[in-house]
Amino acid sequence: MFEIRSLIRKFGEKTAVDKVSVSIPDAAMIGIIGRSGAGKSTLLRILNRMTDATSGEILHEGRNILSLRGADKRAWQCDCAMIFQQFNLVPRMDVVSNVLHGTLNRRSTLSTMFNLYPQNDIHRAIDILDRLGIAEQAPKRADALSGGQQQRVAIARALMQDPKIILADEPIASLDPMNATIVMDSLRRIHDEDGRTVICNLHTLDTARRYCDRVIGMRDGRVVFDGSPEQLTTGAARDIYGAGADFSEAATSTDIGALEKPGRQPDLVSA
Numbered sequence: 536m537f538e539i540r541s542l543i544r545k546f547g548e549k550t551a552v553d554k555v556s557v558s559i560p561d562a563a564m565i566g567i568i569g570r571s572g573a574g575k576s577t578l579l580r581i582l583n584r585m586t587d588a589t590s591g592e593i594l595h596e597g598r599n600i601l602s603l604r605g606a607d608k609r610a611w612q613c614d615c616a617m618i619f620q621q622f623n624l625v626p627r628m629d630v631v632s633n634v635l636h637g638t639l640n641r642r643s644t645l646s647t648m649f650n651l652y653p654q655n656d657i658h659r660a661i662d663i664l665d666r667l668g669i670a671e672q673a674p675k676r677a678d679a680l681s682g683g684q685q686q687r688v689a690i691a692r693a694l695m696q697d698p699k700i701i702l703a704d705e706p707i708a709s710l711d712p713m714n715a716t717i718v719m720d721s722l723r724r725i726h727d728e729d730g731r732t733v734i735c736n737l738h739t740l741d742t743a744r745r746y747c748d749r750v751i752g753m754r755d756g757r758v759v760f761d762g763s764p765e766q767l768t769t770g771a772a773r774d775i776y777g778a779g780a781d782f783s784e785a786a787t788s789t790d791i792g793a794l795e796k797p798g799r800q801p802d803l804v805s806a
Protein backbone atom coordinates (compact mmCIF):
# COMPACT_ATOMS: atom_id res chain seq x y z
CA MET A 536 0.00 0.00 0.00
CA PHE A 537 1.12 3.56 -0.49
CA GLU A 538 -0.31 6.82 0.65
CA ILE A 539 -0.27 10.13 -1.20
CA ARG A 540 -0.48 13.08 1.19
CA SER A 541 -1.20 16.70 0.23
CA LEU A 542 0.63 16.37 -3.06
CA ILE A 543 1.13 19.63 -4.96
CA ARG A 544 2.86 20.27 -8.27
CA LYS A 545 3.05 23.77 -9.69
CA PHE A 546 4.31 24.80 -13.12
CA GLY A 547 4.82 28.54 -12.72
CA GLU A 548 1.42 29.99 -11.85
CA LYS A 549 -0.37 26.77 -12.86
CA THR A 550 -1.16 24.23 -10.14
CA ALA A 551 -1.29 20.94 -12.07
CA VAL A 552 -1.77 18.76 -8.95
CA ASP A 553 -3.50 20.48 -6.07
CA LYS A 554 -3.38 18.93 -2.56
CA VAL A 555 -4.08 15.38 -3.69
CA SER A 556 -4.39 12.88 -0.81
CA VAL A 557 -5.21 9.27 -1.73
CA SER A 558 -4.50 5.82 -0.25
CA ILE A 559 -3.71 3.06 -2.72
CA PRO A 560 -4.02 -0.44 -1.22
CA ASP A 561 -1.98 -3.38 -2.55
CA ALA A 562 -3.36 -5.13 -5.63
CA ALA A 563 -5.71 -2.34 -6.67
CA MET A 564 -7.08 -1.70 -10.16
CA ILE A 565 -7.76 2.01 -10.38
CA GLY A 566 -8.84 4.30 -13.22
CA ILE A 567 -8.13 8.03 -13.12
CA ILE A 568 -10.46 10.13 -15.25
CA GLY A 569 -10.88 13.81 -15.95
CA ARG A 570 -10.80 16.27 -18.80
CA SER A 571 -7.60 17.22 -20.59
CA GLY A 572 -5.33 19.24 -18.29
CA ALA A 573 -6.92 17.90 -15.07
CA GLY A 574 -3.49 16.75 -13.80
CA LYS A 575 -3.74 12.99 -14.41
CA SER A 576 -0.41 12.58 -16.25
CA THR A 577 1.44 14.82 -13.82
CA LEU A 578 0.16 12.71 -10.91
CA LEU A 579 1.36 9.44 -12.50
CA ARG A 580 4.71 10.98 -13.42
CA ILE A 581 5.23 12.13 -9.82
CA LEU A 582 4.38 8.62 -8.57
CA ASN A 583 7.08 7.18 -10.84
CA ARG A 584 9.52 10.00 -9.93
CA MET A 585 9.76 11.19 -13.56
CA THR A 586 8.53 14.58 -12.34
CA ASP A 587 9.26 16.19 -8.98
CA ALA A 588 6.49 17.36 -6.68
CA THR A 589 6.44 20.91 -5.34
CA SER A 590 5.37 19.64 -1.91
CA GLY A 591 3.66 16.70 -0.23
CA GLU A 592 4.58 13.10 0.53
CA ILE A 593 4.14 9.66 -0.96
CA LEU A 594 4.61 7.12 1.80
CA HIS A 595 5.46 3.51 1.00
CA GLU A 596 6.71 0.96 3.53
CA GLY A 597 7.68 3.71 5.95
CA ARG A 598 9.63 5.80 3.41
CA ASN A 599 8.74 9.00 1.59
CA ILE A 600 9.44 7.97 -1.97
CA LEU A 601 9.74 11.62 -3.01
CA SER A 602 13.01 11.79 -1.05
CA LEU A 603 14.61 8.73 -2.67
CA ARG A 604 17.87 9.33 -4.50
CA GLY A 605 20.32 7.28 -6.61
CA ALA A 606 19.95 3.49 -6.40
CA ASP A 607 16.88 3.73 -4.11
CA LYS A 608 15.10 5.96 -6.61
CA ARG A 609 15.97 3.58 -9.49
CA ALA A 610 14.70 0.61 -7.44
CA TRP A 611 11.39 2.44 -6.90
CA GLN A 612 11.15 3.18 -10.64
CA CYS A 613 11.69 -0.55 -11.26
CA ASP A 614 8.85 -1.40 -8.87
CA CYS A 615 6.66 1.16 -10.57
CA ALA A 616 6.66 0.53 -14.34
CA MET A 617 5.21 3.09 -16.72
CA ILE A 618 3.24 2.57 -19.96
CA PHE A 619 2.58 5.48 -22.32
CA GLN A 620 -0.01 6.39 -24.93
CA GLN A 621 2.64 6.39 -27.69
CA PHE A 622 4.19 3.05 -26.55
CA ASN A 623 7.74 4.56 -26.43
CA LEU A 624 9.37 1.55 -28.11
CA VAL A 625 12.60 1.73 -30.13
CA PRO A 626 10.95 1.47 -33.59
CA ARG A 627 13.85 -0.05 -35.56
CA MET A 628 14.74 -2.60 -32.89
CA ASP A 629 13.15 -6.06 -32.81
CA VAL A 630 10.34 -6.81 -30.41
CA VAL A 631 12.28 -9.08 -28.06
CA SER A 632 15.10 -6.50 -27.68
CA ASN A 633 12.50 -3.86 -26.83
CA VAL A 634 11.12 -6.16 -24.12
CA LEU A 635 14.64 -6.82 -22.81
CA HIS A 636 15.04 -3.07 -22.38
CA GLY A 637 12.85 -3.58 -19.29
CA THR A 638 15.94 -5.01 -17.58
CA LEU A 639 18.15 -1.97 -18.30
CA ASN A 640 18.07 -0.70 -14.74
CA ARG A 641 19.76 -3.81 -13.40
CA ARG A 642 22.35 -4.38 -16.15
CA SER A 643 25.86 -3.04 -16.55
CA THR A 644 26.56 -0.27 -19.06
CA LEU A 645 28.90 -2.55 -20.98
CA SER A 646 26.39 -5.36 -21.48
CA THR A 647 23.80 -2.76 -22.49
CA MET A 648 26.18 -1.21 -25.05
CA PHE A 649 26.82 -4.55 -26.71
CA ASN A 650 23.24 -5.77 -26.41
CA LEU A 651 24.35 -8.78 -24.34
CA TYR A 652 21.41 -10.36 -22.56
CA PRO A 653 21.51 -13.42 -20.30
CA GLN A 654 19.80 -16.48 -21.82
CA ASN A 655 17.33 -16.59 -18.92
CA ASP A 656 16.18 -13.05 -19.63
CA ILE A 657 15.63 -13.86 -23.31
CA HIS A 658 13.50 -16.89 -22.38
CA ARG A 659 11.56 -14.85 -19.88
CA ALA A 660 10.93 -12.10 -22.46
CA ILE A 661 9.53 -14.67 -24.90
CA ASP A 662 7.37 -16.23 -22.16
CA ILE A 663 5.93 -12.80 -21.35
CA LEU A 664 5.26 -12.11 -25.05
CA ASP A 665 3.57 -15.50 -25.24
CA ARG A 666 1.38 -14.65 -22.27
CA LEU A 667 0.31 -11.50 -24.10
CA GLY A 668 -0.44 -13.48 -27.27
CA ILE A 669 2.34 -11.96 -29.42
CA ALA A 670 5.29 -14.40 -29.10
CA GLU A 671 5.32 -14.96 -32.86
CA GLN A 672 6.10 -11.24 -33.31
CA ALA A 673 9.36 -11.53 -31.27
CA PRO A 674 11.83 -11.29 -34.22
CA LYS A 675 9.99 -8.48 -36.04
CA ARG A 676 10.88 -4.81 -35.89
CA ALA A 677 8.66 -2.96 -33.43
CA ASP A 678 7.48 -0.51 -36.09
CA ALA A 679 6.15 -3.39 -38.21
CA LEU A 680 3.48 -4.13 -35.58
CA SER A 681 -0.02 -2.68 -35.22
CA GLY A 682 -0.64 -0.12 -32.48
CA GLY A 683 -2.36 -2.71 -30.27
CA GLN A 684 0.54 -5.13 -30.68
CA GLN A 685 3.06 -2.37 -29.93
CA GLN A 686 1.22 -1.50 -26.73
CA ARG A 687 1.35 -5.16 -25.70
CA VAL A 688 5.12 -5.09 -26.32
CA ALA A 689 5.27 -2.06 -24.03
CA ILE A 690 3.31 -4.01 -21.40
CA ALA A 691 5.73 -6.94 -21.83
CA ARG A 692 8.68 -4.55 -21.35
CA ALA A 693 7.04 -3.29 -18.15
CA LEU A 694 6.50 -6.88 -16.91
CA MET A 695 10.18 -7.64 -17.52
CA GLN A 696 10.86 -5.28 -14.58
CA ASP A 697 8.57 -7.49 -12.44
CA PRO A 698 6.93 -4.33 -11.06
CA LYS A 699 4.58 -4.18 -8.08
CA ILE A 700 2.75 -1.29 -9.71
CA ILE A 701 1.95 -0.56 -13.35
CA LEU A 702 1.17 3.06 -14.20
CA ALA A 703 -0.52 3.40 -17.59
CA ASP A 704 -0.90 6.91 -18.99
CA GLU A 705 -3.76 6.85 -21.52
CA PRO A 706 -2.73 3.35 -22.73
CA ILE A 707 -5.55 3.04 -25.26
CA ALA A 708 -5.94 6.64 -26.44
CA SER A 709 -4.22 5.89 -29.78
CA LEU A 710 -5.99 2.58 -30.42
CA ASP A 711 -9.14 1.51 -32.23
CA PRO A 712 -11.87 -0.08 -30.05
CA MET A 713 -10.85 -3.67 -30.79
CA ASN A 714 -7.18 -3.13 -29.92
CA ALA A 715 -8.20 -0.99 -26.94
CA THR A 716 -10.21 -3.97 -25.64
CA ILE A 717 -7.26 -6.36 -26.09
CA VAL A 718 -4.89 -3.99 -24.24
CA MET A 719 -7.32 -3.32 -21.36
CA ASP A 720 -8.09 -7.07 -21.09
CA SER A 721 -4.32 -7.68 -20.80
CA LEU A 722 -3.90 -5.09 -18.03
CA ARG A 723 -6.91 -6.48 -16.13
CA ARG A 724 -5.57 -10.04 -16.45
CA ILE A 725 -2.14 -8.98 -15.16
CA HIS A 726 -3.88 -7.42 -12.17
CA ASP A 727 -6.14 -10.45 -11.54
CA GLU A 728 -3.50 -13.14 -12.03
CA ASP A 729 -0.40 -11.48 -10.55
CA GLY A 730 -1.99 -9.22 -7.93
CA ARG A 731 -0.11 -6.22 -9.31
CA THR A 732 -1.58 -2.77 -8.75
CA VAL A 733 -2.61 -1.14 -12.02
CA ILE A 734 -3.36 2.58 -12.17
CA CYS A 735 -4.63 3.78 -15.55
CA ASN A 736 -5.29 7.29 -16.76
CA LEU A 737 -8.29 6.99 -19.01
CA HIS A 738 -10.20 9.57 -20.95
CA THR A 739 -13.29 7.45 -21.44
CA LEU A 740 -15.83 6.77 -18.71
CA ASP A 741 -17.02 3.47 -20.06
CA THR A 742 -13.50 1.99 -19.98
CA ALA A 743 -13.00 3.08 -16.36
CA ARG A 744 -16.36 1.58 -15.37
CA ARG A 745 -15.77 -1.65 -17.22
CA TYR A 746 -12.22 -2.45 -16.12
CA CYS A 747 -11.52 -0.72 -12.82
CA ASP A 748 -12.66 -1.53 -9.27
CA ARG A 749 -12.18 2.06 -8.20
CA VAL A 750 -12.37 5.31 -10.12
CA ILE A 751 -10.68 8.57 -9.14
CA GLY A 752 -11.98 11.71 -10.83
CA MET A 753 -9.71 14.76 -11.16
CA ARG A 754 -10.66 18.30 -12.00
CA ASP A 755 -8.28 21.28 -12.02
CA GLY A 756 -5.62 19.25 -10.22
CA ARG A 757 -7.92 18.12 -7.40
CA VAL A 758 -9.55 14.78 -6.63
CA VAL A 759 -13.28 15.46 -6.91
CA PHE A 760 -14.49 11.84 -7.01
CA ASP A 761 -13.19 8.64 -5.46
CA GLY A 762 -15.52 5.66 -5.56
CA SER A 763 -16.71 2.49 -7.24
CA PRO A 764 -17.81 2.30 -10.88
CA GLU A 765 -21.38 1.96 -9.60
CA GLN A 766 -21.07 5.29 -7.75
CA LEU A 767 -19.88 6.99 -10.91
CA THR A 768 -23.28 8.22 -12.02
CA THR A 769 -23.87 10.63 -14.89
CA GLY A 770 -24.24 13.37 -12.25
CA ALA A 771 -20.86 12.51 -10.72
CA ALA A 772 -19.29 12.42 -14.18
CA ARG A 773 -20.76 15.84 -14.94
CA ASP A 774 -18.99 17.24 -11.84
CA ILE A 775 -15.68 15.64 -12.81
CA TYR A 776 -15.79 17.00 -16.35
CA GLY A 777 -17.13 20.36 -15.22
CA ALA A 778 -19.90 20.07 -17.76
CA GLY A 779 -23.39 21.56 -17.82
CA ALA A 780 -26.79 19.88 -17.90
CA ASP A 781 -26.21 19.05 -21.57
CA PHE A 782 -23.31 16.72 -20.61
CA SER A 783 -23.31 13.67 -22.83
CA GLU A 784 -21.56 10.47 -21.77
CA ALA A 785 -21.18 9.57 -25.41
CA ALA A 786 -18.53 12.30 -25.72
CA THR A 787 -16.33 10.45 -23.23
CA SER A 788 -16.98 6.91 -24.42
CA THR A 789 -15.56 4.36 -26.81
CA ASP A 790 -17.21 1.30 -28.27
CA ILE A 791 -15.69 -0.76 -25.43
CA GLY A 792 -18.68 0.25 -23.30
CA ALA A 793 -21.02 -1.51 -25.67
CA LEU A 794 -19.46 -4.85 -24.72
CA GLU A 795 -20.85 -6.72 -21.78
CA LYS A 796 -18.70 -6.44 -18.67
CA PRO A 797 -17.39 -9.85 -17.61
CA GLY A 798 -18.88 -11.04 -14.30
CA ARG A 799 -20.64 -7.77 -13.53
CA GLN A 800 -24.21 -6.59 -13.75
CA PRO A 801 -24.81 -3.86 -16.33
CA ASP A 802 -24.00 -0.52 -14.70
CA LEU A 803 -26.98 1.41 -13.44
CA VAL A 804 -26.32 5.01 -14.26
CA SER A 805 -28.59 7.81 -13.20
CA ALA A 806 -28.18 11.53 -12.76
Ligand SMILES: Nc1ncnc2c1ncn2[C@@H]1O[C@H](COP(=O)(O)OP(=O)(O)OP(=O)(O)O)[C@@H](O)[C@H]1O
Pocket residue numbers: 546549550551569570571572573574575576577578738
Ligand atom coordinates in the same frame (compact mmCIF):
# COMPACT_ATOMS: atom_id res chain seq x y z
N1 LIG B 1 6.05 20.42 -18.06
C1 LIG B 1 5.04 21.27 -17.93
N2 LIG B 1 5.23 22.60 -17.99
C2 LIG B 1 4.22 23.47 -17.84
N3 LIG B 1 2.94 23.10 -17.62
C3 LIG B 1 2.69 21.80 -17.57
C4 LIG B 1 3.71 20.81 -17.72
N4 LIG B 1 3.14 19.56 -17.60
C5 LIG B 1 1.83 19.78 -17.40
N5 LIG B 1 1.54 21.10 -17.38
C6 LIG B 1 0.23 21.71 -17.17
O1 LIG B 1 -0.34 21.10 -16.02
C7 LIG B 1 -1.74 20.87 -16.22
C8 LIG B 1 -2.02 19.38 -16.04
O2 LIG B 1 -1.44 18.67 -17.13
P1 LIG B 1 -1.53 17.07 -17.25
O3 LIG B 1 -0.81 16.69 -18.50
O4 LIG B 1 -1.09 16.48 -15.98
O5 LIG B 1 -3.10 16.86 -17.41
P2 LIG B 1 -3.87 15.57 -17.93
O6 LIG B 1 -5.10 15.45 -17.10
O7 LIG B 1 -2.97 14.42 -17.97
O8 LIG B 1 -4.27 16.02 -19.39
P3 LIG B 1 -4.14 15.18 -20.77
O9 LIG B 1 -5.20 14.14 -20.69
O10 LIG B 1 -4.40 16.23 -21.83
O11 LIG B 1 -2.74 14.66 -20.81
C9 LIG B 1 -2.06 21.39 -17.61
O12 LIG B 1 -2.57 22.69 -17.50
C10 LIG B 1 -0.73 21.38 -18.30
O13 LIG B 1 -0.68 22.38 -19.31
